[in-house]
Amino acid sequence: MHQKLLLDKISSVLAVTEPSNAAKLLKHIDEAGRIFVGGAGRSGLVSRFFAMRLVHSGYQVNMVGEIVTPAIKAGDLFLVISGSGGTKTLLPLLETAKSKGAKIVVISMKNKSPMSDMADLTVQIGNDDSFGLTNGMPMGTSFELSTLIYLEAVISELIHTKGLTEEGMRAIHANLE
Numbered sequence: 001m002h003q004k005l006l007l008d009k010i011s012s013v014l015a016v017t018e019p020s021n022a023a024k025l026l027k028h029i030d031e032a033g034r035i036f037v038g039g040a041g042r043s044g045l046v047s048r049f050f051a052m053r054l055v056h057s058g059y060q061v062n063m064v065g066e067i068v069t070p071a072i073k074a075g076d077l078f079l080v081i082s083g084s085g086g087t088k089t090l091l092p093l094l095e096t097a098k099s100k101g102a103k104i105v106v107i108s109m110k111n112k113s114p115m116s117d118m119a120d121l122t123v124q125i126g127n128d129d130s131f132g133l134t135n136g137m138p139m140g141t142s143f144e145l146s147t148l149i150y151l152e153a154v155i156s157e158l159i160h161t162k163g164l165t166e167e168g169m170r171a172i173h174a175n176l177e
Contacts, residue, residue: 005136006145013126013146021123022154026161028105028121029059032077036097038064039081040089042144047081049148053155056169057162064093074101082106083131083143085113085122094118107151109143125150 029035035054039047047063054061062069064078072078078097080090085108094104098118106119109131116122125147134142158164 002136005134006141009134009137009142010146010149013130013142014150016127016130017125017146017150018123021121022150022157024121025105025123025154026158028077028079028103029054029158032059032103033073033075034060034062034070034077036062036064036069036072036076036078036102037080038078038090038093040087042140043081043083043087043147046144046148046151047079050079050081050151050155053152056172057155057158057164058172072097072100072102076100076102077105078102079105079107080115081108081147082113082115083109083140085110085115087115091115107147123150 037051104119106115111124
């Protein structure tokens with residue numbers, strides 16, 4: 001019963017997510033010199049999933065906030081996941097990225113937000129009516145899981161488009177674990 005609750009909710013959110021945004025997101029990724037990925041809380045965990053898959057796909061990726069993350073500059077991409085689009089700790093990071101000439105992609109449940117005002121692309125997961133309270137899926141679960149599945153589908157599209165193989169991706173996977 002509870003698995004069905006989660007799967008039905010994720011399916012309903014993704015069913016109303018604008019499909020053309022995946023191609024726009026991939027275009028930004030392909031045009032970027034380097035990719036910087038960030039988020040806070042559970043959205044930050046989802047951002048780590050996506051960053052790892054981008055690395056497996058051959059991109060140069062940095063997680064914002066890591067001690068070895070280099071300075072962002074013009075030609076780079078800053079991809080941020082924030083359900084609210086207004087996470088206070090992330091807004092100054094977007095301002096810095098914008099001031100350095102980086103492109104910004106925001107993935108959010110909101111199409112309009114303080115972050116989307118700075119973004120070159122906002123990918124709205126679901127629509128404005130997708131995230132009402134769902135008993136059994138507390139505090140952002142619907143957004144986070146839907147975003148995770150959405151981004152895995154974007155990676156699937158990337159794999160098919162570029163002809164990437166499991167063997168090739170596995171060769172890039174971390175070997176110091």
